[in-house]
Amino acid sequence: MLEPRDFQQNALLGLLPQEELNRLLPHFEEVTLTLGQSLCESGQHMNYVYFPLDSIVSLLCVMENGASTEIAVVGYEGVVGVSLFMGGETTPSRAIVQSAGKALRLKGQLLKNEFYRAGPMQRLLLRYTQALLTQMAQTAVCNRHHNLDQQLCRWLLLSLDRLRGNELIMTQELIANMLGVRREGVTEAAGKLQRAGLISYHRGHINVLDRLGLEERVCECYSVVKDEYDRLLNHHNVM
Amino acid sequence: MLEPRDFQQNALLGLLPQEELNRLLPHFEEVTLTLGQSLCESGQHMNYVYFPLDSIVSLLCVMENGASTEIAVVGYEGVVGVSLFMGGETTPSRAIVQSAGKALRLKGQLLKNEFYRAGPMQRLLLRYTQALLTQMAQTAVCNRHHNLDQQLCRWLLLSLDRLRGNELIMTQELIANMLGVRREGVTEAAGKLQRAGLISYHRGHINVLDRLGLEERVCECYSVVKDEYDRLLNHHNVM
DNA sequence: AGCGCTATGTGCGATAACGTACAGAGTTTA
DNA sequence: TAAACTCTGTACGTTATCGCACATAGCGCT
Structure with missing residues (x-):
């Protein structure tokens, strides 16, 4: 069983009220992510969402010829797998571990259930998604x-x-x-x-x-x- | 008063069940957007969301030196102002009318109320936002x-x-x-x-x-x- | 020690886009 | 009708990045 302080390592989870967190607490699993590991392939369904603790994950757009570009980076401040709660289930991008470390993972369905309670978790995840949107936009200009x-x-x-x-x-x-x-x-x-x-x-x-x-x-x-x-x-x- | 068929011109609204649409129907306003008009300046609060009918709106990232890049384009298939329901209220990007025409606008607060009913409108807007996300990501790679x-x-x-x-x-x-x-x-x-x-x-x-x-x-x-x-x-x- | 692999550094011609300047054609204004 | 302005086309030297080739250095394995 994970301790409450483990959750504080992820800034997103750290913002949740205790009661929200308690509901999900038994369902989290700590996993070790290794450099280069893929959490999500283009167009594939994700079974889990990942809340990085000290690992970093890159979201990449891969083209037909194999060339790629990072469109956003996710660390302890965020979550990998926004397409699950956004409703699309899949995305055309890949998620690759850029820096090895720990993450907490949660079954996609459980996160969706929590999301559709339309409470603090939903508000939080939506605000995070907007931040992600900004990061992508700024990456485009910077490129x-x-x-x-x-x-x-x-x-x-x-x-x-x-x-x-x-x-x-x-x-x-x-x-x-x-x-x-x-x-x-x-x-x-x-x-x-x-x-x-x-x-x-x-x-x-x-x-x-x-x-x-x-x-x-x-x-x-x-x-x-x-x-x-x-x-x-x-x-x-x-x- | 607008006719129901006016709403079908916007694909997003056209996907809504009739009863959802009926609730909002009296609050929509048809407006004419002119070339170059700004619907949203970087960091400013939006009072309305816009559902284009035959107009096109560009979302631009503007830099300090004035240089800009389009990060996404919104037409009859979408809506301008996702930051309102995503919770951030503002975004660092601008929305400029790229092709003059009509749009339906709705007071931001009304859309938010509808969004937080967590019904079909919410599902629809979130799926749309994911599509927007994809467009931005692909723009970054293409650049x-x-x-x-x-x-x-x-x-x-x-x-x-x-x-x-x-x-x-x-x-x-x-x-x-x-x-x-x-x-x-x-x-x-x-x-x-x-x-x-x-x-x-x-x-x-x-x-x-x-x-x-x-x-x-x-x-x-x-x-x-x-x-x-x-x-x-x-x-x-x-x- | 010797071999092979991986990571980094360097050089060079090719290419795409840049900054700038300017010409010409079409449209609006006086 | 002339002047002013807007939009498009063209030219040219500069720059950033590319594609490729190859050298060097560190590390692991036998």
Whole structure:
């Protein structure tokens, strides 16, 4: 049986009133997500929704030729599987574990039942979905208007916000897949950050040395997304 | 007083059971939307939601330097103002009329009341929101991976699907703002389509001469979005 | 130690889109 | 009718990213 404090590790669940949480408590399962694991394939039904604790999940749009782009990232502040309660059951996107760690999972049907009580859980999940919408929109603009250097900063900061420490375990190849660019492009952009002393890079391990430095370089997209999450999912506004 | 058949012009309202519609019927207002009119500014509260009949509205992400990109387009199949019922009240994006025409509008509070009955209207609006989500995600990928020629085809087809005839009233300058590219780029891409006999172009009037030709040139993004709208908002699946 | 695999770094020509400038044609206004 | 304005077309050098090729370095395995 999970302890109440386990739930506080996920910010979304942490916002729920205790009685709502209690109803679901026995049905949660803690699972370990491994790097690269797929939680959802394009067009497939999901059996579970996942509330990350210290793991990070990327939502990817995959194209016919195999090229992909990350459209949003989900960590302890959110949930993977919004299409379940939105009513579509499936989405055309994939959910891939970008950073290994723990998550709480819940059977899709149970979440749907809770959602359709039209109480705090519904309000919360809808506000979260709107934040996700903003993240996707901003990703679209960023892809259009900002250069790779800035996009890499945005990606690093969004990931960092969802982790405890300052270390990311992620090869340049994988980052390139997320951003939808060439691996060489990431090498070059990351090289600049490394020479500027903002990060150190070593065979799949990125250490962020100077977070403020990254924030100076990043495009506005980062703070637009962050501010909107803060606004929509802050304790005062939600309940 | 509006006639029931007026409502059938909006596909979303057309999917609602009669009794649901009857409850709201007295509160709808028909309005004329003019080209370039703003229905919603970034971060502003919306007082109304709009159900387009024969008008088209673009959702734009505007950046600090004024550059913009369309992240989704809404026509007779949808509604402008999802942030109202999603709970966030505002969004960081703008809603601009891209093609003049009629729409039905409803006071935001009335829609929210209806939404929180947790009945057919809620189910419908949530499914629509998921479709919107897909459109945004696909826009992000398309911005990344496809060239301007293909994106223009996608944009023309998405607009065409939301219009009665084959004529679009839209300057190259405006299309460029939507796609987030240079006006000259649109001139060039449109020139290719014109020379190929697919469209004819004259001072803000585009006539689509060969729709199938456009569908042959367009990237997969168009059909991903269209298929997902069809799946999520088709009569058999919704109610 | 030696081999193979993986991750990173670098170089270079090709390409798409950019910024800018300007010309011409059509439309509106004075 | 002339002037002003709007929309479209064209040209050209610049830049960011791509695609490809290949070098180097770290790590694991035998």
